[in-house]
Amino acid sequence: xxxxxxxxxxxxxxxxxxxxxxxxxxxxxxxxxxxxxxxxxxxxxxxxxxxxxxxxxxxxxxxxxxxxxxxxxxxxxxxxxxxxxxxxxxxxxxxxxxxxxxxxxxxxxxxxxxxxxxxxxxxxxxxxxxxxxxxxxxxxxxxxxxxxxxxxxxxxxxxxxxxxxxxxxxxxxxxxxxxxxxxxxxxxxxxxxxxxxxxxxxxxxxxxxxxxxxxxxxxxxxxxxxxxxxxxxxxxxxxxxxxxxxxxxxxxxxxxxxxx
Amino acid sequence: xxxxxxxxxxxxxxxxxxxxxxxxxxxxxxxxxxxxxxxxxxxxxxxxxxxxxxxxxxxxxxxxxxxxxxxxxxxxxxxxxxxxxxxxxxxxxxxxxxxxxxxxxxxxxxxxxxxxxxxxxxxxxxxxxxxxxxxxxxxxxxxxxxxxxxxxxxxxxxxxxxxxxxxxxxxxxxxxxxxxxxxxxxxxxxxxxxxxxxxxxxxxxxxxxxxxxxxxxxxxxxxxxxxxxxxxxxxxxxxxxxxxxxxxxxxxxxxxxxxxx
Numbered sequence: 001x002x003x004x005x006x007x008x009x010x011x012x013x014x015x016x017x018x019x020x021x022x023x024x025x026x027x028x029x030x031x032x033x034x035x036x037x038x039x040x041x042x043x044x045x046x047x048x049x050x051x052x053x054x055x056x057x058x059x060x061x062x063x064x065x066x067x068x069x070x071x072x073x074x075x076x077x078x079x080x081x082x083x084x085x086x087x088x089x090x091x092x093x094x095x096x097x098x099x100x101x102x103x104x105x106x107x108x109x110x111x112x113x114x115x116x117x118x119x120x121x122x123x124x125x126x127x128x129x130x131x132x133x134x135x136x137x138x139x140x141x142x143x144x145x146x147x148x149x150x151x152x153x154x155x156x157x158x159x160x161x162x163x164x165x166x167x168x169x170x171x172x173x174x175x176x177x178x179x180x181x182x183x184x185x186x187x188x189x190x191x192x193x194x195x196x197x198x199x200x201x202x203x204x205x206x207x208x209x210x211x212x213x214x215x216x217x218x219x220x221x222x223x224x225x226x227x228x229x230x231x232x233x234x235x236x237x238x239x240x241x242x243x244x245x246x247x248x249x250x251x252x253x254x255x256x257x258x259x260x
Numbered sequence: 261x262x263x264x265x266x267x268x269x270x271x272x273x274x275x276x277x278x279x280x281x282x283x284x285x286x287x288x289x290x291x292x293x294x295x296x297x298x299x300x301x302x303x304x305x306x307x308x309x310x311x312x313x314x315x316x317x318x319x320x321x322x323x324x325x326x327x328x329x330x331x332x333x334x335x336x337x338x339x340x341x342x343x344x345x346x347x348x349x350x351x352x353x354x355x356x357x358x359x360x361x362x363x364x365x366x367x368x369x370x371x372x373x374x375x376x377x378x379x380x381x382x383x384x385x386x387x388x389x390x391x392x393x394x395x396x397x398x399x400x401x402x403x404x405x406x407x408x409x410x411x412x413x414x415x416x417x418x419x420x421x422x423x424x425x426x427x428x429x430x431x432x433x434x435x436x437x438x439x440x441x442x443x444x445x446x447x448x449x450x451x452x453x454x455x456x457x458x459x460x461x462x463x464x465x466x467x468x469x470x471x472x473x474x475x476x477x478x479x480x481x482x483x484x485x486x487x488x489x490x491x492x493x494x495x496x497x498x499x500x501x502x503x504x505x506x507x508x509x510x511x512x513x514x515x516x517x518x519x520x521x
Contacts, residue, residue, distance in 0.1 A: 151357070153354050153357060153358045154358070154360065156328060156346070156352065156354075157352070157354070157358050157360075159345075159346045160326070160346040160347075160348065160350075160351055160352050161348055161351075161371060161372035161421060162346075162347070162348040162372070167374075171371075172360070175360070175362040175363075176360075176362065178362065250401055251362045251363075251401075252362065253401075253403075254361035254362065254401065254402070254403045255361075
């Protein structure tokens with residue numbers, strides 16, 4: 001196999017599985033060789049997972065985390081996309097808002113935790129607010145960039161066919177910027193999934209983040225901690241994978257592949 | 261009656277009139293004159309080529325005619341009405357990158373027809389798909405089409421709104437030379453059936469002489485009109501005929517002079 005050859009179907013599955021198996025083996029051997037009493041082996045983690053499933057808490061935790069991400073991310077998209085489109089459309093408005101956004105953007109949502117708790121108390125809404133903050137800025141910035149990168153030929157063609165400004169925004173600018181907006185949404189979803197874990201460690205008593213911190217606090221169950229961590233990784237991967245499928249839609253695919 | 265004569269017979273009405281148009285671009289406190297006192301009259305149904313060296317300002321003139329730029333002085337009238345902005349009666353065709361990649365072939369052709377009832381819209385889409393030879397590609401997206409097909413699609417999208425005038429800005433510039441030849445033939449065929457007034461910008465002398473009723477030869481920047489050449493050869497034009505070569509060579513000389521200026 002050289003780097004130019006298209007990998008065969010079995011190879012696409014075989015190598016990742018082999019790599020995972022080697023990693024598990026390395027993990028197992030490390031635990032055995034160091035004779036650690038604290039860090040769990042893969043086998044312990046598997047048993048821990050089974051135990052979580054038996055006690056029916058796992059699905060609730062997963063559901064709660066996903067629900068918080070949906071609400072926080074959904075609100076960020078609902079407010080961020082129209083705002084980003086308008087700011088991209090009116091550069092003057094963008095110049096007014098941009099400095100404030102540039103200051104707020106690099107602040108980790110975690111830093112907002114005290115403020116979230118003052119505003120919403122300890123609970124679901126504080127967690128959702130943090131997720132919203134984490135997802136909001138990447139979405140707005142992606143929309144602004146998406147709109148300002150729309151080639152002028154498209155806008156001109158739209159104007160030439162007699163479109164009103166609102167029609168131009170809906171029928172030309174939005175679809176032309178959509179591939180870039182989708183990239184922004186995907187990044188924002190990844191951040192939302194990072195933030196939910198942190199938020200659940202502090203503001204609420206359910207969810208995968210809570211599972212991690214609670215497993216440690218109540219009896220140092222590191223097998224459950226690692227199980228929860230692995231689950232967070234797998235679900236994050238599935239979310240990203242699901243979102244990537246949107247990029248295959250025919251009306252946006254043009255923005256994702258190299259054209260001559 | 262030949263096509264050229266037919267055009268002459270029906271071309272009594274002035275479609276577009278450019279009156280003492282000058283254009284000065286101001287950038288960073290520096291002003292660059294781009295067009296200088298351009299006067300031109302285009303008859304209804306006429307095919308006019310604007311020909312000049314690269315960067316001479318012919319595209320600027322076309323943009324002003326299309327309503328995308330306002331002249332610094334002078335005025336442009338279409339049907340005796342001063343041009344203030346772009347209008348669906350006058351459609352601008354770019355190189356093939358003007359088609360919308362998020363719409364299918366059908367969607368692109370129907371783009372300007374949002375005011376029409378559904379049945380009428382579908383009828384027109386089907387008609388123009390056939391005219392430009394894109395049958396079988398109705399549901400295809402532009403990235404799946406070749407350069408020539410995209411160019412035909414853009415012409416079809418422009419024609420579908422039934423404009424009086426088409427402005428073409430070096431439309432075949434990005435195509436390979438064989439496709440370009442085919443597209444010239446296609447454009448003439450469409451022009452003969454639809455009888456639109458066409459203003460065509462090119463820097464290719466052969467292209468201008470093969471297509472136009474009149475070739476407007478422009479100078480280097482600031483552009484002025486050096487000469488307007490009547491191409492009195494009926495279509496289809498024999499590109500090895502003595503008259504063709506004579507006209508072509510005279511324009512060659514003009515352009516040569518223009519560059520020495």
